[in-house]
Amino acid sequence: MPTLARPALPEQTRNLAKSLMNRYLRDMIVRNWEQDGRPLPPPHQVKQTVIEQYRRRYSCPVLVETGTFRGDMVEAHLKNFDRIISIELSQELYEKASYRFRKSPHVTIYQGDSGAVLPRIMRLLDAPAIFWLDGHYSAGDTAQGSKECPIYEELEAIFAQGKGLRHVLLIDDARCFVGQGDYPTVAALTEFIQAHDPRYQVEVQDDIIRAVVPA
DSSP, X not given: OOOOOOOXXXXXXXXXXXXXXXXXXXXXXXXXXXXXTOOSSOOHHHHHHHHHHHHHHHTOOEEEEEOOTTSHHHHHTTTTOSEEEEEESOHHHHHHHHHHTTTOTTEEEEESOHHHHHHHHHTTOOSOEEEEEOOSOOSTXXXXXXXXXXXXXXXXXXXXXXXXXXXXXXXXXXXXXXXXXXXXXXXXXXXXXHHHOTTOEEEEETTEEEEEOOO
Protein backbone atom coordinates (compact mmCIF):
# COMPACT_ATOMS: atom_id res chain seq x y z
CA MET A 1 0.00 0.00 0.00
CA PRO A 2 1.56 3.34 -1.01
CA THR A 3 2.46 5.74 1.76
CA LEU A 4 0.48 8.94 1.67
CA ALA A 5 2.54 12.11 1.69
CA ARG A 6 1.97 14.33 4.69
CA PRO A 7 0.54 17.73 3.83
CA ALA A 8 3.06 20.54 4.17
CA LEU A 9 2.63 22.74 7.20
CA PRO A 10 1.60 26.34 6.52
CA GLU A 11 4.54 28.74 6.48
CA GLN A 12 3.22 30.60 9.53
CA THR A 13 3.13 27.34 11.51
CA ARG A 14 6.66 26.42 10.41
CA ASN A 15 7.96 29.83 11.42
CA LEU A 16 6.28 29.57 14.83
CA ALA A 17 7.78 26.12 15.40
CA LYS A 18 11.22 27.39 14.40
CA SER A 19 10.89 30.38 16.73
CA LEU A 20 9.85 28.20 19.67
CA MET A 21 12.72 25.78 19.05
CA ASN A 22 15.25 28.62 18.84
CA ARG A 23 13.95 30.07 22.09
CA TYR A 24 14.13 26.68 23.79
CA LEU A 25 17.73 26.14 22.65
CA ARG A 26 18.70 29.66 23.69
CA ASP A 27 17.22 29.24 27.16
CA MET A 28 18.94 25.87 27.55
CA ILE A 29 22.34 27.33 26.59
CA VAL A 30 21.87 30.22 29.02
CA ARG A 31 20.90 27.85 31.85
CA ASN A 32 23.92 25.63 31.21
CA TRP A 33 26.21 28.69 31.20
CA GLU A 34 24.77 29.86 34.52
CA GLN A 35 25.20 26.40 36.03
CA ASP A 36 28.85 26.40 34.90
CA GLY A 37 29.50 29.56 36.93
CA ARG A 38 28.96 32.19 34.18
CA PRO A 39 32.44 31.94 32.56
CA LEU A 40 33.68 34.70 30.24
CA PRO A 41 33.06 35.35 27.49
CA PRO A 42 29.40 34.39 27.70
CA PRO A 43 27.79 32.59 24.74
CA HIS A 44 26.07 34.68 22.10
CA GLN A 45 22.67 33.60 23.38
CA VAL A 46 23.36 35.36 26.70
CA LYS A 47 24.04 38.60 24.86
CA GLN A 48 20.82 38.19 22.90
CA THR A 49 18.93 37.77 26.16
CA VAL A 50 20.52 40.88 27.70
CA ILE A 51 19.45 43.02 24.74
CA GLU A 52 15.91 41.65 24.97
CA GLN A 53 15.77 42.41 28.70
CA TYR A 54 16.74 46.04 28.12
CA ARG A 55 14.30 46.35 25.22
CA ARG A 56 11.46 45.32 27.49
CA ARG A 57 12.60 47.44 30.41
CA TYR A 58 13.10 50.66 28.43
CA SER A 59 10.63 50.13 25.55
CA CYS A 60 13.22 50.90 22.86
CA PRO A 61 11.83 50.33 19.34
CA VAL A 62 15.22 50.59 17.60
CA LEU A 63 18.39 48.47 17.75
CA VAL A 64 21.65 49.97 16.46
CA GLU A 65 24.60 47.61 16.21
CA THR A 66 28.22 48.28 15.37
CA GLY A 67 30.06 45.23 14.10
CA THR A 68 27.52 43.22 12.09
CA PHE A 69 29.95 40.34 11.49
CA ARG A 70 27.79 37.49 10.14
CA GLY A 71 24.49 39.08 11.21
CA ASP A 72 23.59 36.70 14.03
CA MET A 73 22.53 39.46 16.44
CA VAL A 74 20.34 41.03 13.78
CA GLU A 75 18.79 37.63 13.06
CA ALA A 76 18.12 37.01 16.75
CA HIS A 77 16.11 40.24 17.07
CA LEU A 78 14.34 40.43 13.72
CA LYS A 79 10.92 40.27 15.37
CA ASN A 80 11.78 42.24 18.50
CA PHE A 81 12.42 45.73 17.10
CA ASP A 82 10.56 48.02 14.72
CA ARG A 83 13.85 49.01 13.15
CA ILE A 84 17.33 47.46 13.15
CA ILE A 85 20.45 49.26 11.93
CA SER A 86 23.84 47.59 11.77
CA ILE A 87 27.27 48.83 10.65
CA GLU A 88 30.01 46.58 9.27
CA LEU A 89 33.51 47.66 8.28
CA SER A 90 34.34 44.65 6.09
CA GLN A 91 33.00 45.00 2.54
CA GLU A 92 32.67 41.22 2.22
CA LEU A 93 30.75 40.78 5.48
CA TYR A 94 28.59 43.80 4.65
CA GLU A 95 27.58 42.29 1.32
CA LYS A 96 26.78 38.93 2.91
CA ALA A 97 24.67 40.55 5.64
CA SER A 98 22.86 42.75 3.13
CA TYR A 99 21.94 39.66 1.13
CA ARG A 100 20.93 37.73 4.25
CA PHE A 101 18.43 40.41 5.29
CA ARG A 102 17.31 41.48 1.83
CA LYS A 103 13.72 40.43 2.61
CA SER A 104 13.57 42.33 5.91
CA PRO A 105 12.62 45.94 5.05
CA HIS A 106 13.04 47.14 8.64
CA VAL A 107 16.73 46.12 8.61
CA THR A 108 19.40 48.44 7.19
CA ILE A 109 23.05 47.41 6.91
CA TYR A 110 25.67 50.13 6.46
CA GLN A 111 29.26 49.63 5.33
CA GLY A 112 32.06 51.71 6.81
CA ASP A 113 33.85 52.71 9.97
CA SER A 114 31.30 52.91 12.77
CA GLY A 115 32.68 56.17 14.16
CA ALA A 116 32.24 57.80 10.75
CA VAL A 117 28.87 56.25 9.88
CA LEU A 118 27.11 56.75 13.22
CA PRO A 119 26.68 60.55 12.89
CA ARG A 120 24.61 59.97 9.76
CA ILE A 121 22.48 57.39 11.54
CA MET A 122 22.00 59.55 14.63
CA ARG A 123 20.41 62.29 12.53
CA LEU A 124 17.71 59.81 11.49
CA LEU A 125 16.79 58.60 14.98
CA ASP A 126 13.76 60.13 16.67
CA ALA A 127 13.19 57.43 19.30
CA PRO A 128 15.29 55.84 22.06
CA ALA A 129 17.53 53.07 20.77
CA ILE A 130 19.54 50.25 22.21
CA PHE A 131 23.12 50.54 21.00
CA TRP A 132 24.99 47.24 20.86
CA LEU A 133 28.57 48.46 20.44
CA ASP A 134 30.67 45.58 19.19
CA GLY A 135 32.64 47.28 16.43
CA HIS A 136 36.07 46.71 17.94
CA TYR A 137 38.59 44.37 16.34
CA SER A 138 38.68 40.89 17.84
CA ALA A 139 40.95 38.98 15.43
CA GLY A 140 39.72 36.10 13.29
CA ASP A 141 37.43 37.20 10.45
CA THR A 142 36.59 40.57 12.01
CA ALA A 143 37.72 43.73 10.24
CA GLN A 144 40.06 46.34 11.71
CA GLY A 145 39.92 50.02 10.86
CA SER A 146 42.36 52.76 11.80
CA LYS A 147 41.86 51.83 15.48
CA GLU A 148 41.43 48.53 17.26
CA CYS A 149 38.62 49.98 19.32
CA PRO A 150 36.70 53.04 18.05
CA ILE A 151 34.52 53.25 21.16
CA TYR A 152 35.26 56.91 21.88
CA GLU A 153 34.33 57.87 18.32
CA GLU A 154 31.14 55.83 18.55
CA LEU A 155 30.08 57.39 21.84
CA GLU A 156 31.00 60.88 20.66
CA ALA A 157 28.69 60.44 17.68
CA ILE A 158 25.86 59.16 19.87
CA PHE A 159 26.05 62.00 22.37
CA ALA A 160 26.63 64.70 19.74
CA GLN A 161 23.40 63.85 17.93
CA GLY A 162 21.48 62.24 20.78
CA LYS A 163 18.70 64.86 20.96
CA GLY A 164 18.34 64.17 24.68
CA LEU A 165 16.91 60.70 24.07
CA ARG A 166 17.57 58.12 26.76
CA HIS A 167 19.48 55.62 24.68
CA VAL A 168 20.67 52.35 26.22
CA LEU A 169 24.39 51.76 25.65
CA LEU A 170 25.66 48.18 25.78
CA ILE A 171 29.35 47.64 25.05
CA ASP A 172 30.48 44.08 24.43
CA ASP A 173 33.75 42.45 25.56
CA ALA A 174 34.20 44.40 28.80
CA ARG A 175 37.16 42.16 29.67
CA CYS A 176 39.15 43.85 26.87
CA PHE A 177 38.78 47.36 28.33
CA VAL A 178 41.95 47.40 30.42
CA GLY A 179 43.76 50.40 28.96
CA GLN A 180 45.89 48.58 26.39
CA GLY A 181 46.08 49.55 22.73
CA ASP A 182 43.06 51.61 21.74
CA TYR A 183 40.95 50.16 24.54
CA PRO A 184 40.34 52.56 27.45
CA THR A 185 39.77 51.29 30.95
CA VAL A 186 36.21 50.88 32.18
CA ALA A 187 36.85 53.72 34.64
CA ALA A 188 37.97 56.06 31.84
CA LEU A 189 35.01 55.04 29.73
CA THR A 190 32.63 55.68 32.61
CA GLU A 191 34.12 59.14 33.13
CA PHE A 192 33.77 59.88 29.40
CA ILE A 193 30.11 58.85 29.33
CA GLN A 194 29.14 60.77 32.45
CA ALA A 195 31.00 63.86 31.26
CA HIS A 196 28.70 63.90 28.23
CA ASP A 197 25.55 63.07 30.19
CA PRO A 198 25.72 62.78 34.00
CA ARG A 199 22.36 61.02 34.08
CA TYR A 200 23.99 57.80 32.93
CA GLN A 201 24.85 55.05 35.39
CA VAL A 202 27.50 52.57 34.27
CA GLU A 203 28.07 49.01 35.44
CA VAL A 204 29.75 45.86 34.16
CA GLN A 205 28.00 42.52 34.21
CA ASP A 206 28.59 39.33 32.21
CA ASP A 207 31.32 40.94 30.06
CA ILE A 208 29.02 43.79 28.99
CA ILE A 209 29.51 47.44 29.94
CA ARG A 210 25.99 48.80 30.51
CA ALA A 211 25.25 52.52 30.53
CA VAL A 212 21.66 53.60 31.12
CA VAL A 213 19.66 56.53 32.38
CA PRO A 214 17.56 55.10 35.24
CA ALA A 215 13.88 54.87 34.38
